[in-house]
Amino acid sequence: MSRDAKSGGCPGSGDVSPKSAVCEANPVYAGLLPRAGRSLSEEAEAFLDLLSMEPAGPGVTEARRSEVLRDIQRHGFYEHTSEELLWGCRFAWRHSVRCVGRYFWKQLEVRDARHCAAIEDVAAGCIEHVRVATNGGAIRPLVTVFAPEREGVEPWRIWNYELVRYAGYRAEDGEVLGDPAEAEFTQKCISLGWNPPGSRSAFDALPILISGQGFPVRFFEVPKADVLEVAIEHPEFEWFADLRLRWYAVPIVSNMRLDIGGIRYTAAPFNGWYMGTEIGARNLADIGRYNMLPEIAERMGVLSRRENSLWRDRALVELNRAVLYSFQRDGVRMVDHHTVSDLHVLFEQQEAAVGRPVTGRWDWLIPPLSGATSPLWNRTYDPTEYSPNFFPQPMDW
Numbered sequence: 254m255s256r257d258a259k260s261g262g263c264p265g266s267g268d269v270s271p272k273s274a275v276c277e278a279n280p281v282y283a284g285l286l287p288r289a290g291r292s293l294s295e296e297a298e299a300f301l302d303l304l305s306m307e308p309a310g311p312g313v314t315e316a317r318r319s320e321v322l323r324d325i326q327r328h329g330f331y332e333h334t335s336e337e338l339l340w341g342c343r344f345a346w347r348h349s350v351r352c353v354g355r356y357f358w359k360q361l362e363v364r365d366a367r368h369c370a371a372i373e374d375v376a377a378g379c380i381e382h383v384r385v386a387t388n389g390g391a392i393r394p395l396v397t398v399f400a401p402e403r404e405g406v407e408p409w410r411i412w413n414y415e416l417v418r419y420a421g422y423r424a425e426d427g428e429v430l431g432d433p434a435e436a437e438f439t440q441k442c443i444s445l446g447w448n449p450p451g452s453r454s455a456f457d458a459l460p461i462l463i464s465g466q467g468f469p470v471r472f473f474e475v476p477k478a479d480v481l482e483v484a485i486e487h488p489e490f491e492w493f494a495d496l497r498l499r500w501y502a503v504p505i506v507s508n509m510r511l512d513i514g515g516i517r518y519t520a521a522p523f524n525g526w527y528m529g530t531e532i533g534a535r536n537l538a539d540i541g542r543y544n545m546l547p548e549i550a551e552r553m554g555v556l557s558r559r560e561n562s563l564w565r566d567r568a569l570v571e572l573n574r575a576v577l578y579s580f581q582r583d584g585v586r587m588v589d590h591h592t593v594s595d596l597h598v599l600f601e602q603q604e605a606a607v608g609r610p611v612t613g614r615w616d617w618l619i620p621p622l623s624g625a626t627s628p629l630w631n632r633t634y635d636p637t638e639y640s641p642n643f644f645p646q647p648m649d650w
């Protein structure tokens with residue numbers, strides 16, 4: 254996600270609501286503000302305060318509170334119960350300022366994989382995540398949580414941006430077959446001994462690279478049968494199928510760090526389902542990605558040297574229609590950008606009604622197609638990233 258941040262400079266981005274107002278209205282959030290130098294006990298307590306306020310949550314007993322503080326004092330560490338982990342993950346989603354799909358935050362499910370001690374088990378846990386989340390197209394929002402960072406132990410890391418992603422093969426002349434965003438990562442996989450399929454295509458799934466806890470980085474392939482993909486066709490243009498475009502069903506972001514109550518989960522892949530424009534207006538359309546607009550416009554007979562013919566826009570709309578149509582045809586869950594924006598308005602209303610701060614990044618919440626048709630266009634957002642949350646972590650492979 255951090256890789257394809259949209260450019261700023263938008264009406265809403267500079268104008269944030271004052272944090273102090275939020276903290277006065279809801280003092281628990283003051284303890285969840287991003288602040289360096291806070292101790293583990295302070296972070297843990299702030300999280301337990303938040304958890305104890307959650308009407309649908311498990312509650313926090315005094316005994317549990319003292320147990321956590323005692324564990325921290327004795328071992329410099331504490332372990333989340335499975336309920337704390339579940340709600341911690343849900344809060345992390347609720348606080349994700351870049352996500353326009355947060356209306357569904359309470360539906361998030363968690364697979365607890367903290368016991369995985371060998372690198373093969375971590376790989377198997379990732380592959381199982383792909384299967385469970387895909388669910389035959391009825392996609393389930395899911396996080397798999399591996400063991401957190403501990404002092405003196407090299408943390409688990411998944412080096413992929415997402416568990417499923419397509420290779421980008423760069424030729425001598427600089428041309429890329431596949432996804433240019435993955436060209437460097439693909440090279441890394443090959444240097445580690447990964448063999449691309451005999452006949453390379455623009456849509457070859459990459460292996461998963463994992464390291465940590467003393468295991469040097471290794472690659473693992475996701476069985477082909479577990480990767481659900483959708484062939485992109487257009488509801489009217491028969492020639493569209495000849496472009497042989499496809500995309501995978503589930504975006505499972507795997508390179509972010511999940512922070513809950515001061516505990517840092519460095520490997521915690523998570524997914525929701527796609528919004529159509531992520532594929533139709535970015536992955537397949539961006540000039541630096543699959544760059545399909547010129548070819549689509551040509552086949553439509555509208556390609557022109559004149560920008561004011563709006564050939565790009567015409568091709569873009571048809572590509573997005575094709576993506577939405579194809580996912581629906583195959584029964585793979587996906588949301589369009591209008592529906593998801595309406596749901597975000599409901600999410601904001603629900604949050605405000607229970608006195609929680611509504612946060613967001615305007616430049617991420619506005620869809621990359623028909624931005625001003627979104628009901629979020631005229632709103633302003635406070636971009637504060639409260640804890641728990643998902644944070645970018647360095648990709649220094």
Ligand code: ARG
Nearest residue numbers: 504524525526527528531536
């Ligand atoms: N934009 C990313 C992609 O195209 C996915 C980011 C997460 N998206 C989501 N709908 N949960 O693969």
